[in-house]
Amino acid sequence: MSLNSLPLISTKDLAIGYKNPKRGRHVLHSDINVKLNAGEFACLLGPNGSGKSTLLHTLCGFIPALGGDVFIGDSPVTSISNKEMSRLVSVVLTERIEVANMTVFDLVSLGRSPYTGFFGQMKSRDVKKVKEAIAAVGLNDFEDRPLTQMSDGERQKALIAKALVQETPMIVLDEPTAFLDLPSRIELMNLLRKLSHERNKGILLSTHDLDLALQMADKIWLLAKGKKIESGTPEDLVLTNEFRRFFEREGILFDNSTGQFTVDKRNLKSIRVIGKGIEYKWVSRALARKGFEASDNSYSDIEVEIRSDGTPEYLVTGPSGKTHKLRTIEDLLEQIDQENNS
Numbered sequence: 359m360s361l362n363s364l365p366l367i368s369t370k371d372l373a374i375g376y377k378n379p380k381r382g383r384h385v386l387h388s389d390i391n392v393k394l395n396a397g398e399f400a401c402l403l404g405p406n407g408s409g410k411s412t413l414l415h416t417l418c419g420f421i422p423a424l425g426g427d428v429f430i431g432d433s434p435v436t437s438i439s440n441k442e443m444s445r446l447v448s449v450v451l452t453e454r455i456e457v458a459n460m461t462v463f464d465l466v467s468l469g470r471s472p473y474t475g476f477f478g479q480m481k482s483r484d485v486k487k488v489k490e491a492i493a494a495v496g497l498n499d500f501e502d503r504p505l506t507q508m509s510d511g512e513r514q515k516a517l518i519a520k521a522l523v524q525e526t527p528m529i530v531l532d533e534p535t536a537f538l539d540l541p542s543r544i545e546l547m548n549l550l551r552k553l554s555h556e557r558n559k560g561i562l563l564s565t566h567d568l569d570l571a572l573q574m575a576d577k578i579w580l581l582a583k584g585k586k587i588e589s590g591t592p593e594d595l596v597l598t599n600e601f602r603r604f605f606e607r608e609g610i611l612f613d614n615s616t617g618q619f620t621v622d623k624r625n626l627k628s629i630r631v632i633g634k635g636i637e638y639k640w641v642s643r644a645l646a647r648k649g650f651e652a653s654d655n656s657y658s659d660i661e662v663e664i665r666s667d668g669t670p671e672y673l674v675t676g677p678s679g680k681t682h683k684l685r686t687i688e689d690l691l692e693q694i695d696q697e698n699n700s
C-alpha cells in the first residue's frame with residue numbers, strides 16, 4: 359500500500375449506518391465523499407445522534423460500510439489487516455480506562471504494542487519514545503501517576519501520548535474535548551493542531567466545540583441528519599452559508615461576520631443607550647438577555663447613559679424623567695425591571 363501524495367483517508371460514495379436483524383438496514387448517511395490529507399487538522403461537527411461516531415468507526419474499519427468504499431492511501435480499508443491498521447491509524451475513543459494501578463507510563467507504553475507485540479518486551483528505544491511522547495503532551499511530571507489519580511484533561515493528554523508513540527500517519531479521536539473545561543479544551547485542540555502541522559500527521563476528531571473548530575481546524579466536516587455531508591475550510595463553509603444552514607435553529611443565529619452564534623435579536627425591543635467602548639458592548643449583551651436591543655439613535659421610554667472615565671457609572675432615566683446613578687450592570691438591570699413595571 360502507498361500513502362505517497364495520496365489522501366491518508368478517502369471515501370467514495372460511502373454509506374454508513376447499522377444492520378440489525380430486527381430493524382434491518384438503517385442507513386444514516388450515504389454518498390459521503392471526504393478526504394483527510396497529511397498534515398491536516400480536521401474537525402467533524404454535527405448535532406447529537408447525527409452519526410459522527412458511526413462515521414469515525416466506519417473510517418477506521420471497526421464497523422462495515424453499508425455501501426461505497428473507505429480507502430487508506432490506495433487500499434480499501436477492508437483489505438488491511440488489524441496489525442497493518444495499527445501502524446496506520448491510532449484511535450482515541452471516549453471510553454474511560456479504569457485499570458487499577460495503571461500509570462501514565464503503562465498506558466502510553468501500550469501504544470508501542472504494534473511494534474513490540476502486546477506482551478512484548480520494550481527495548482530502550484521504545485522506552486525513549488514513550489518518554490518523548492509523554493513530554494510532547496506536557497505530562498513529564500505525571501509519568502508514574504496512576505490514571506485513577508488524574509483529571510479528565512490530563513487523562514486525555516495521556517491518551518494522545520499513547521496515540522503518538524504508535525507512530526501512525528493519522529490519528530482519529532472521538533470527542534476528545536468532552537468533559538473538559540474551556541481552557542483545557544483550547545489547550546488540547548492547540549496541542550493536536552500543533553502535532554498535525556509539526557509532524558505532518560492527518561488528525562481527525564469529532565467535537566461539539568463549534569467555536570474552537572472554526573478558529574483552529576484546517577478543514578471542517580459537517581454532518582447533520584437528512585443533509586449531505588459538507589467539508590471545506592471553515593472560512594469557505596461560512597461564506598457559502600453552510601455553517602448557518604447546518605446549525606441555525608429557532609432563536610439562535612449564526613453571524614457570518616464574527617463566526618459566532620448569537621441569540622436571535624429580531625424580536626428585541628429597542629432601548630436608547632449612550633456610551634462607547636467595552637462597557638457599551640457588555641451593557642448591550644446584558645440588555646439583549648433581558649429582551650432589549652441597545653441603540654444609540656432610537657428613542658425609548660427608558661434611556662441608559664454609560665460614563666466610563668475611570669470607574670464605570672450607569673445612568674438610567676425612566677419614563678418619569680427621574681435619573682438613577684448605578685455602579686454595576688446588575689443594578690442597572692434591576693432598575694430597568696423597576697422602570698418597566700412602574
Ligand SMILES: Nc1ncnc2c1ncn2[C@@H]1O[C@H](COP(=O)(O)OP(=O)(O)OP(=O)(O)O)[C@@H](O)[C@H]1O
Binds near residue numbers: 386404405410411412
Ligand atoms: N450499534 C448501533 N446499532 C444501531 N444504531 C446505532 C448503534 N449505535 C448508534 N446507533 C444510532 O446511530 C445514530 C448515530 O449515532 P452516533 O453515535 O454515530 O451519533 P453521534 O453524532 O456520534 O452522537 P453524539 O454527538 O451524541 O455522540 C443514533 O441515532 C444512534 O442511536
